[in-house]
Amino acid sequence: MCQQTAKPLINHKVVFHGAGSMAEAIVRGLIARSVIYADNVVMLNRSSSERLAELHSRYGVAGTNDSEHKEEYLRSAPVIVLAMKPKDAAAALRSLAPQLKDEQLIISVIAGLSIRTIQGLVGKKQPVVRTMPNTSSSIGLGATGIAFSKEVSEEQRRLALNMFEAIGLTAVIDEERIETLTGVSGSGPAYIYYMMEAMIAGGIRGGLSKEQSTELTVQTVLGAARMVQQTGEEPASLRKKVTSPNGTTQAALEVLDKGDFFETVIAAVSRCAERSREMGAALDEELTPKDDNE
Numbered sequence: 001m002c003q004q005t006a007k008p009l010i011n012h013k014v015v016f017h018g019a020g021s022m023a024e025a026i027v028r029g030l031i032a033r034s035v036i037y038a039d040n041v042v043m044l045n046r047s048s049s050e051r052l053a054e055l056h057s058r059y060g061v062a063g064t065n066d067s068e069h070k071e072e073y074l075r076s077a078p079v080i081v082l083a084m085k086p087k088d089a090a091a092a093l094r095s096l097a098p099q100l101k102d103e104q105l106i107i108s109v110i111a112g113l114s115i116r117t118i119q120g121l122v123g124k125k126q127p128v129v130r131t132m133p134n135t136s137s138s139i140g141l142g143a144t145g146i147a148f149s150k151e152v153s154e155e156q157r158r159l160a161l162n163m164f165e166a167i168g169l170t171a172v173i174d175e176e177r178i179e180t181l182t183g184v185s186g187s188g189p190a191y192i193y194y195m196m197e198a199m200i201a202g203g204i205r206g207g208l209s210k211e212q213s214t215e216l217t218v219q220t221v222l223g224a225a226r227m228v229q230q231t232g233e234e235p236a237s238l239r240k241k242v243t244s245p246n247g248t249t250q251a252a253l254e255v256l257d258k259g260d261f262f263e264t265v266i267a268a269v270s271r272c273a274e275r276s277r278e279m280g281a282a283l284d285e286e287l288t289p290k291d292d293n294e
């Protein structure tokens, strides 16, 4: 009997316009889960040839920073993933505009950049999927918020969902909620890493070795996340089960409360969302023609 190998979910070129950490996290996850063959992935950047060579050696993907080749890839790709820094997005979209065909799908991972601004910068109602993934996508544990423009076809919608479902959890949301989602899950891994850095430092200060303190912290964070997921219990209820009256945990939580831990984290989520809006507004200004006399 002939052995069937499963066909990848995506069987055409996907061009990553930007080849940094976020693009790599998505590509690594997609290839590890056989959602796309490496020879259908193309990664473009501005200048770093070393970076493209590194990505090729890690994942077998093609890449270029040569303008002529970049244009060729961008002209023919059914899907273009915008993955440069926000400050580079307006120029990249403007130069993309003349060659863009109506059916090409733009998937953006760029913080703050709205669907309206993307369509304004390319000068037409291009189908756009605005996403906010996170770097845990690289190990299939990402959390991605997704909003669609009206122009996205059912097939394109499915493609984008397939892509991000393969590398973690997805949440389809109204675009106006994507800033808050950025505050929770887009930037969220950094808050947890920061907490872990502090726990590790605390352990070391108390005499544990760096290795012990790191291993214990990692297992504690992993275990706590899994407990919430597997028991279905509220974090607050699980916290209470750790906290004996007048015991060690209560003493520790009181110190966190003195630093207004709970409200500080809420303020961080909110400031992150606000910063995303500010970045979006700055990008939106790129749509207004500049007065030469200014």
Ligand SMILES: NC(=O)C1=CN([C@@H]2O[C@H](COP(=O)(O)OP(=O)(O)OC[C@H]3O[C@@H](n4cnc5c(N)ncnc54)[C@H](OP(=O)(O)O)[C@@H]3O)[C@@H](O)[C@H]2O)C=CC1
Pocket: 017, 018, 019, 020, 021, 022, 023, 044, 045, 046, 047, 048, 051, 083, 084, 085, 086, 088, 091, 092, 109, 110, 111, 132, 133, 134, 135, 186, 187
């Ligand atoms: N990092 C994260 O956790 C997350 C990031 N994001 C979003 O992802 C985007 C990328 O972030 P990140 O990966 O961290 O950034 P990086 O700085 O790691 O990567 C940016 C990449 O864009 C390339 N680039 C810049 N200008 C152009 C251009 N005109 N054409 C093609 N490529 C270009 C750079 O190339 P070169 O190095 O050659 O200049 C580099 O490869 C951002 O917009 C961010 O908001 C979203 C969610 C999470």
Ligand SMILES: O=C(O)[C@@H]1CCC=N1
Pocket: 111, 182, 186, 187
């Ligand atoms: O810090 C940033 O702007 C990006 C967006 C979300 C995570 N990192």
